[in-house]
Amino acid sequence: MRHIISILMENESGALSRVSGLFSARGYNIESLSVAPTNDPTLSRMTLVTSGNEAVIEQIVKQLNKLIDVTSEIYTVELTGTGEKLEAFMDAVGEGCILEVVRSGAMGIARGERVLKA
């Protein structure tokens, strides 16, 4: 399952290396990664896409939190959808937009005329 992880971290040299080093050392895969300073120049936001089951993602987030440079502000977004939709979503997040995350219950809905009806 693909996950987007958004991290707020200290804008210090080596911080990016630390995160990517963590992923490679523990055998997790980084599918894509972007990082840039926020409006507070001492903080950077890093957004990366990785995949794994729930237990793996939980461990990844815990290991990230252990890094001294990483603040406690970490968001994970789990996505399902077609490839194009995921790409479009990641492009949008990559530009540093702050998205408000709204949670809904698990659901699936078919487009168009296919409707679940009793």
Next chain:
Amino acid sequence: MSEKTAVELTGAEIFVRCLKEEGVDILFGYPGGAVLHIYDALYKQEDVTHVLVRHEQAAVHAAEGFAKSTGKVGTALVTSGPGATNAITGIADAYMDSVPLVVFTGQVNTNLIGNDAFQETDSVGITRPIVKHNFLVKDIADLADTIKKAFYIASSGRPGPVVVDLPKDVTAAKANFKYPKSIRMRSYKPTVKGHPGQIKRALEMILKAEKPIIYAGGGVVLGGAAEELTTFTRELGYPITNTLMGLGGYPASDGQSLGMLGMHGTYEANMAMHHADVVIAIGARFDDRVTGNIEKFCPNAKIVHMDVDPASISKTVKVDVPIVGQVKEILSDLISALRDSSKKPKDAALKAWWKQIEEWRSMDCLKYDRDSELIKPQYVIERLHALTKGDAYVTSDVGQHQMWAAQYYKFDKPNRWINSGGLGTMGVGLPFAMGAQMAHPEATVACVTGEGSIQMCIQELSTCLQYGLPLKIVLLNNRYLGMVRQWQEFFYQGRYAMSYMDALPDFVKLAEAYGHVGMRIERPQDVDGALKEALAMNDRLVFMDFITDDTENVYPMIPAGAGQNEMILV
């Protein structure tokens, strides 16, 4: 105490002042070009004692031995390039065992960094995966703050090694020195107190248990929580087992202690763990040496897990009640809650459980042939324990001798057993002992070692003479790389590839060449006499070469792929 008023000092002088502020009284190190200014500043002061080792690896291991035997931060100083790379093994060892350490590495001038300068290495890059954190100080204005942060990070939360890279020009530059009273790190805030709700849930689960076991690890020793663990365990009346790193966290001579668990743990400890219905994990991390085959681990147990590192919780084994925080605090809260609770442990069930445990104990899994004409290594450790009244600082190298030391020297106090668990580094025994002896000049410090391990840092015998360290080196000499030989006997049908040590030196002559007392002991009836003679010499290092039975193997053993209840017994 008010903040020090501003004074203009060189970087090197600031370095020395910072060490003093941090209460560092012993620094292990080895000079070199990049750190000459620092050594000059060290020469001009007397508050910090510098111990000159003979290899940078030993400087870091000695700092570890210092830290492990005191609970304080160990400090080492090495030069750039090869000095820093020689320190890597020690730093990795500290990382795996969560040892509070600050290692200062020299670095070339800031304007030469990245230029392939003389004795330049990217120490920060090389150590990144094996440190809790590291710093490169590019500006003297950051030096004092960085050093304070380094000590704070090393000693707080889950302790670990911190590397501070110091370019030579930064140590020559001048700046106003003001030691910060406190530092706040917004992205690093380790949890201290456990969540009260979790503590309540944990106590409920603990008191419902009919086959409980307390599984206590290195975190108890690192967290200074031995007293709380002892009170907690005694008030519950539950059996307790310690990991290799946790030995001494609970008195081993106490009847509630089942001894060490894991790959070479006791039969009763492993069986109790396997059959338990509630496992109370305290400052332990469910390492693979303990669990055996994870699929077969604790099939019927609910697990309470208290640890200061949230990443260790549910990493390999999913737990039911996690509590993040310092184990000292969590145990204190649990003890209070237990005393306030109207519920009590289930007496009848416990009686039956203890009966079962005593049956397992009756297997006497640590028995060995006491009538042999050859010296049994287990016997040497037992006699060492008796003659030191179980009160010595015992360091160890890695291998069979390490397992026998862990099994047969009953540790009743924390910070007495000093070994390399996570990384399992051969060569640490002697420098660990140096660090422990520097920290405790009046104490008996014994180093249990093998012929392979002792040769890896043998040059440190010279350091021992220079600083008058009266170590007692207990070499269990079986002429083999024992643990490798054991695996080759069990799993490679006796194909002893490269595990026989040919051309061993005459260790007695070698010890004497380094200025120490050497003894060779070849008969069991001479063991006591030799140990007594050695222990009586409290101003000389005594190197005892015990020629032991080379066929002895470490039992019990959980072979690879087996569950905790599938041990090979003697």
